Amino acid sequence: MSTNTLVPTATDTETAGQESPLFRPARLGALRLANRLVMAPMTRNRASATGVPEPIMATYYAQRASAGLIIAEATTPNAVGATYPHIPAIHDESHVAGWRRVTDAVRAAGGQMFLQLQHGGRVGHPETSGHHPLAPSPVPLPGTIVTPSGHRENVVPREMTEQEIHATVADFAAAARRAVDAGFAGVEVHAANGYLLHQFLSRHTNHRTDGYGGSVANRVRLTVEVVRAVAEAIGAERVGVRIAPGVTANAMTEDDVDEVYPALLRELDGLRPAYLHVVFADPDQPLFRTLRQAWSGTLIANPALPWPGPLPADGGRAAAERLLAAGADLISLGRSFLANPDLVTRLRTGAPLNPVREAHLMYVGGETGYTDYPTLD
Ligand SMILES: Cc1cc2nc3c(=O)[nH]c(=O)nc-3n(C[C@H](O)[C@H](O)[C@H](O)COP(=O)(O)O)c2cc1C
Numbered sequence: 444m445s446t447n448t449l450v451p452t453a454t455d456t457e458t459a460g461q462e463s464p465l466f467r468p469a470r471l472g473a474l475r476l477a478n479r480l481v482m483a484p485m486t487r488n489r490a491s492a493t494g495v496p497e498p499i500m501a502t503y504y505a506q507r508a509s510a511g512l513i514i515a516e517a518t519t520p521n522a523v524g525a526t527y528p529h530i531p532a533i534h535d536e537s538h539v540a541g542w543r544r545v546t547d548a549v550r551a552a553g554g555q556m557f558l559q560l561q562h563g564g565r566v567g568h569p570e571t572s573g574h575h576p577l578a579p580s581p582v583p584l585p586g587t588i589v590t591p592s593g594h595r596e597n598v599v600p601r602e603m604t605e606q607e608i609h610a611t612v613a614d615f616a617a618a619a620r621r622a623v624d625a626g627f628a629g630v631e632v633h634a635a636n637g638y639l640l641h642q643f644l645s646r647h648t649n650h651r652t653d654g655y656g657g658s659v660a661n662r663v664r665l666t667v668e669v670v671r672a673v674a675e676a677i678g679a680e681r682v683g684v685r686i687a688p689g690v691t692a693n694a695m696t697e698d699d700v701d702e703v704y705p706a707l708l709r710e711l712d713g714l715r716p717a718y719l720h721v722v723f724a725d726p727d728q729p730l731f732r733t734l735r736q737a738w739s740g741t742l743i744a745n746p747a748l749p750w751p752g753p754l755p756a757d758g759g760r761a762a763a764e765r766l767l768a769a770g771a772d773l774i775s776l777g778r779s780f781l782a783n784p785d786l787v788t789r790l791r792t793g794a795p796l797n798p799v800r801e802a803h804l805m806y807v808g809g810e811t812g813y814t815d816y817p818t819l820d
Contacts, residue, residue: 462791463760463764463791464479464764464767465478465479465480465760465763465764465767465774465790465791466478466480466787466791467479468511469511469741469772469773471512471717471718471741471773472628472629472680472681472717473680474628476511476512476555476773477509477511477553478509478510478511478787479511479767479772479773479774480510480511480763480773480774480775480776480786480787480790481511481512481513481514481743481773481774481775481776482507482510482512482513482514482776482777483514483775483776483777483780484514484515484516484559484631484685484777485516485777485778485780485781485805486516486517486526486527486530486806487503487516487805487806487813488527488528488529488530488806488807488808489503489808489809489813490529490530490531490532490541491529491541492528492529492591493532493537494519494525494530494531494532494533494534494538495531495532495537495538495540495541496531496538496541496542496545497541498544499813499814500531500541501545501547501548501549502548502814503813504545504548504549504554504556505548505549505551505552505554506552506784506814506816506818507554507780507784507786508549508552508553508554509553509554509785509786509787509788510554510780510786510787511555511773511787512555512556512557512773513549513554513556513557514556514557514558514559514631514683514720514775515531515542515545515556515557515558515559515627516530516531516559517530517559517561517633517638518530518531518532518533518558518560518618518622519531519532519533519534519560519561519563520532520533520534520560520561520562520611520614520615520617520618520619521562521611521614521618522572522573522574523562523567523572523574523575523576523577524561524562524563524564524567524572524611524614524639525563525567525571525572526561526563526566526567526571526638527571527588527589527806528571528589528590528591533558533560533618533621533622533625534614534617534618534621538621538625539621539625540625542558542622542626542627543624543625546625546626546627547626550626555628556627556628557627557629557630557631557683558622558625558627558629558630558631559630559631559633559685560615560618560619560622560630560631560633560673561633561639562611562614562615562638562640563576563638563639564576564577564579564600564638564639564640564642564648565578565582565583565584565597565600565639565642565648566584566588566637566693567588567600568590568595568597568598569598570590570591571588571590571591575598575600576598576600576601577601577602577603577607577611578600578601578602578603578639578642578648579603579639579643579648579649579650579651579655579656580600580602580648580649580650580651580656581599581600581601581602582599582600582642582647582648582650583597583598583599583600584597584637584693584694585597585694586694589806602651605653605655608665611639611665611669612668612672613672615632615669615673616672616673616675616676617676619673619676619677619681619682620676620677622677623677623681628681629677629680629681629682629683629717630673630677630681630682630683631682631683631684631685631720632666632669632670632673632682632683632685633685634666634669634684634685634686634707635685635686635690635692635722636685636687636690636692636693636695636722637687637691637692637693637694637695638693640665640666640669641686641687641693641695642695643655643662643663643665643666644662644663644666644697644703644707645662645695645696645697645703646662646698646699647695647696647697647698648695649662659699659702659703659706660706662703663703663706663707663710666684666707666711667707667710667711667714670682670711670714671714674714674715674716679714679715679716679717680715680716680717681717682714682716682717683716683718683719683720683743684711684716684718684719684720685720685721685722686704686719686720686721686722687721687722687723688700688703688721688730688734689730690722690723700730701730704730704734705733705734705737708734708737708738709737712737712738712739712740715740716740717740717741718740718741718743718772718773719734719738719740719742720742720743720745720775721734721742721743721744721745722745723745723746723747723750724744724745724746724747724766724771725746725747726765726766726768726770726771731744731769732769732770735769735770735771741772741773742770742772742773743771743772743774743775744763744771744773744774744775745774745776745777746759746762746763746765746766746774746776747762748778753798754778754779754796754798754799756796757790757796758776758779758783758786758789758790758796759776759779760790763776781799781805782796782797782798782799782800782816783796783797784816784818785818785819788819789819794819797816797817800812
């Protein structure tokens with residue numbers, strides 16, 4: 444029972460019933476979330492060739508507005524950071540206007556949104572962005588990358604100068620201001636999945652000898668500077684950070700996650716961001732428990748579901764509940780939201796879930812596999 448016995452909290456009321464903690468309301472900074480289910484950021488390549496969100500994106504996100512929070516897909520804060528064709532951007536007024544259509548539609552449907560800010564670093568190509576990719580060091584992404592004219596060999600990225608690093612920090616802050624102008628409740632700084640900030644964290648992609656490379660303290664510096672600059676621009680309670688310790692996406696290798704991530708969290712925790720978002724969180728891993736202890740704020744956990752491959756029949760609900768029991772505050776799900784606009788209702792009622800279909804259309808334009816997944820009604 445709450446200390447004020449006259450006014451039971453939402454938690455008190457719902458503990459009395461049998462409902463899963465997943466469906467309890469929660470606070471996130473100034474926001475009140477209707478439930479603890481967060482739609483994970485998912486790149487869907489439905490923006491215009493210049494990164495302007497298209498009207499179909501408003502339909503897609505509004506369909507999923509019953510999530511406690513939507514984190515909109517990776518969006519580039521500057522031109523050189525663009526990764527793939529038709530990913531959205533947020534560095535000029537046309538992008539702000541396009542995103543405003545999306546946030547208006549989601550708000551009208553009762554939802555709340557953050558926007559993920561992603562600089563690709565070495566994950567990008569001149570044919571896509573019009574710029575030579577910049578990265579901590581000239582270490583190319585192996586293999587090929589999709590461009591507007593098909594798959595191309597990755598190029599060797601150019602090592603960023605310190606001046607370019609400082610300009611990048613400023614670009615993240617400016618993008619965050621634009622995101623707020625566009626109606627987002629906040630932004631998520633993408634330091635996961637092998638993109639620029641993650642490339643700085645790993646000594647396999649970061650061979651620098653200046654203040655941004657070498658020691659753990661130096662490798663975490665850029666992520667900390669970006670989060671600090673974004674927090675100064677829009678307020679720490681509007682900033683989240685996504686990390687993926689040890690995740691091998693985009694050919695990442697990390698062999699010192701037990702040093703890097705606690706060090707990163709020591710720095711970030713003092714900035715009091717709205718949340719930390721951990722990809723492929725596993726409550727049985729000691730690192731998850733370490734991160735939970737090191738983080739005093741809200742922790743969003745993205746369960747480690749089979750990847751690739753079919754989702755579990757419960758859409759990740761059991762894994763989500765285990766993570767909540769292990770100390771996560773909110774749970775993000777990706778593919779289950781992709782295929783089920785009314786995922787919250789389906790999980791709450793135990794209704795069957797739509798499987799992901801036409802996976803090859805995940806990253807291709809159009810309605811098919813995007814806005815045409817059926818709801819229960
Ligand atoms: C189509 C697709 C696009 C994705 N794009 C992003 C992205 O833009 N940013 C990001 O941080 N993660 C991205 N992810 C990863 C998801 O956010 C999530 O971590 C992953 O799908 C695992 O969660 P799930 O098992 O619930 O799908 C993407 C995943 C999918 C399936």
